[in-house]
Amino acid sequence: MQYDEAKEQFIQTWGTLATQWGINRTMAQIHALLLISTEPLDTDTVMEQLQISRGNANMTLRDLMDWGIVSKRLIPGERKEHFVAEKDIWKVARQIAKERRRREITPVVETLEQLKSVDTSTPEGQQFLQVITDLSQVVNFADSTLNAVVKAEENWLISQFLKVFR
Amino acid sequence: MQYDEAKEQFIQTWGTLATQWGINRTMAQIHALLLISTEPLDTDTVMEQLQISRGNANMTLRDLMDWGIVSKRLIPGERKEHFVAEKDIWKVARQIAKERRRREITPVVETLEQLKSVDTSTPEGQQFLQVITDLSQVVNFADSTLNAVVKAEENWLISQFLKVFR
DNA sequence: TTCAATTTTCAATATTTATTGAAAATAATA
DNA sequence: TATTATTTTCAATAAATATTGAAAATTGAA
Numbered sequence: 001m002q003y004d005e006a007k008e009q010f011i012q013t014w015g016t017l018a019t020q021w022g023i024n025r026t027m028a029q030i031h032a033l034l035l036i037s038t039e040p041l042d043t044d045t046v047m048e049q050l051q052i053s054r055g056n057a058n059m060t061l062r063d064l065m066d067w068g069i070v071s072k073r074l075i076p077g078e079r080k081e082h083f084v085a086e087k088d089i090w091k092v093a094r095q096i097a098k099e100r101r102r103r104e105i106t107p108v109v110e111t112l113e114q115l116k117s118v119d120t121s122t123p124e125g126q127q128f129l130q131v132i133t134d135l136s137q138v139v140n141f142a143d144s145t146l147n148a149v150v151k152a153e154e155n156w157l158i159s160q161f162l163k164v165f166r
Numbered sequence: 167m168q169y170d171e172a173k174e175q176f177i178q179t180w181g182t183l184a185t186q187w188g189i190n191r192t193m194a195q196i197h198a199l200l201l202i203s204t205e206p207l208d209t210d211t212v213m214e215q216l217q218i219s220r221g222n223a224n225m226t227l228r229d230l231m232d233w234g235i236v237s238k239r240l241i242p243g244e245r246k247e248h249f250v251a252e253k254d255i256w257k258v259a260r261q262i263a264k265e266r267r268r269r270e271i272t273p274v275v276e277t278l279e280q281l282k283s284v285d286t287s288t289p290e291g292q293q294f295l296q297v298i299t300d301l302s303q304v305v306n307f308a309d310s311t312l313n314a315v316v317k318a319e320e321n322w323l324i325s326q327f328l329k330v331f332r
Numbered sequence: 333t334t335c336a337a338t339t340t341t342c343a344a345t346a347t348t349t350a351t352t353g354a355a356a357a358t359a360a361t362a
Numbered sequence: 363t364a365t366t367a368t369t370t371t372c373a374a375t376a377a378a379t380a381t382t383g384a385a386a387a388t389t390g391a392a
Contacts (some may be wrong), residue, residue, distance in 0.1 A: 003291045006284040013277045020270050022188040038293045053320040053352045104186050111179045118172040125169045127204045133254040145311060219382045
């Protein structure tokens, strides 16, 4: 397969997968573009390659830096900022796991804990407590999984995990 | 905490979390409502409780049935259809894992495999292959995790998992 | 079968989310 | 310092997604 075709298809596929998981398309596409790029790219190149506006490119690049998976890179003699993606994919996975945990799971864990103080003098209250308690287990499982990824050593995770679950 | 307040907050929180993970709000809310309900609910009750239209309620209930986590329940003497959510939350988690795997992960695995046939006679091609190969590992990890959930026995999963990753 | 209750469909509409683009702010050079 | 390149911001706009509501289809009772 020709490189250009593969590149196109990859950026496309990655963008689609991302939206299904609550990440916006442009973000996934810029990330994909930077991942496969052999050198740091400036904003204009990103704009041109993905056919997006300056504002969009700028804000999304900033978001990616907030996620800790893209960083600025100074090119000697160049005035424009250039960007590179973290190329170690396990590091990327760990970083994403860490952020989603912090941003999304932790708040839910806290809310569920609070809801456990529901009045259980009625059947509805009892059923409610049961559901919340069960749900806490599942959410804690998800939390542990993400945390395992966060804490895992590079290759250790894969081997250990597959050892147990294959 | 009063039941009504807890209920309200739960439906709200669950709806918000869902959108962050690419599931629509109504779907999460109807599911939440059915989860905590002690009896099967008909469409009108769902409409009234969540203040949504008939069309929305109907289509979303159908979606939930497609996901295999809600089913129709006949109430003797009642003509209207009633709905119940699967109350075993681990069964729900397994079902969701199964569906997301089927609908989202599997297609991506296949695409990545195809992209490995990229022409590697250029540096870009080589870098590309490297990224795709690494990414395959991560996606396979996610796939294995979901599959582990799918295949797991009720409580086995929790204990095994925590044993390894705590 | 007829008729009313119930469910389903889907074009129209509303809402939410993403993107643009140009003005303002900032940074670098001379 | 003034000038120009570059980045950032954000109100306006577009695009995507979700929801409505009423007509059509289906179902069950009589």
